[in-house]
Amino acid sequence: MKRITAILQLLRPHQWLKNLMLFFPPFLGGTLLTQGMVVKGTIPCVVFSLASSAGYLVNDLMDREADSNHPRKSSRPLASGMVAVTTAKTLAILLAASAIIVALSVGTTFTLLVLAYLSVSVAYSCCLKKMPVVDLFCIATGFLFRLMAGGAVFSIRISEWLFLSVLLLSLFLSAGKRLSEKQTLSVITAASHRKVLTHYPDGFLDGVLFMTGSAVLVTYTMYTLSHNFLLYTVPLCCFGLLRYILRVKSGLSGDPTESLLRDPWILVVGAGWSAMVGWGIYGT
Structure with a gap:
């Protein structure tokens, strides 16, 4: 039970709240309550939840040693050793692959945005987060990709x-x-x-x-x-x-x-x- 809780903690489900950004275009465009619009955005929202969790896993894998020196993050599953590194790597690959496969059923533009999001997330975790100012823009692009993905899904111009x-x-x-x-x-x-x-x-x-x-x-x-x-x-x-x-x-x-x-x-x-x-x- 503790291991399952630790794995869920790695996925950071509370951060999925950011994926509601996909619904901003129809919400501000006055079409969100149109029949079928919320359902239409459900799968894309799930896709970004899978992709974002994969990104968090990669980031935690790269940061596990540094997190051990943080007063609060040292209790994270990887930093504390509650979850094995191989388990986290396997889960990250499965989540990223699932996100891409499901994204293909939504549309080409949406899939490209998901791939771009995953690419920036991995690049950020590997090296870009060490570059001043660049790291700020990498975080910001995550929100922009969600916004543009919402526009693509609902065919609304941003x-x-x-x-x-x-x-x-x-x-x-x-x-x-x-x-x-x-x-x-x-x-x-x-x-x-x-x-x-x-x-x-x-x-x-x-x-x-x-x-x-x-x-x-x-x-x-x-x-x-x-x-x-x-x-x-x-x-x-x-x-x-x-x-x-x-x-x-x-x-x-x-x-x-x-x-x-x-x-x-x-x-x-x-x-x-x-x-x-x-x-x-x-x-x-």
């Missing part, structure tokens, strides 16, 4: 302002995650856990966080101008961005999923934004 908003928000969250790690770990521990942190001089990640946060507000506001009812969600988004910055600067985790699930204010902002957008699109 607007330029929405694309830029998601890109900048992803960079904002990536910088916040790295900054929280840098603040939590000592210089020696940071070097042994995540070497890229030592390449970020003091104040750099803070600057990226503030710059991308400001840019998100601009691009999202421009996006809302073509949907007048969305303009009233801008103050809510501003509050959410500031709350996330406060959370990171206070020494709390900057992981986007953890922040959403554990910070009541951010959770309320997310729910409120969804409700306001949903009412504006579907309630009028």
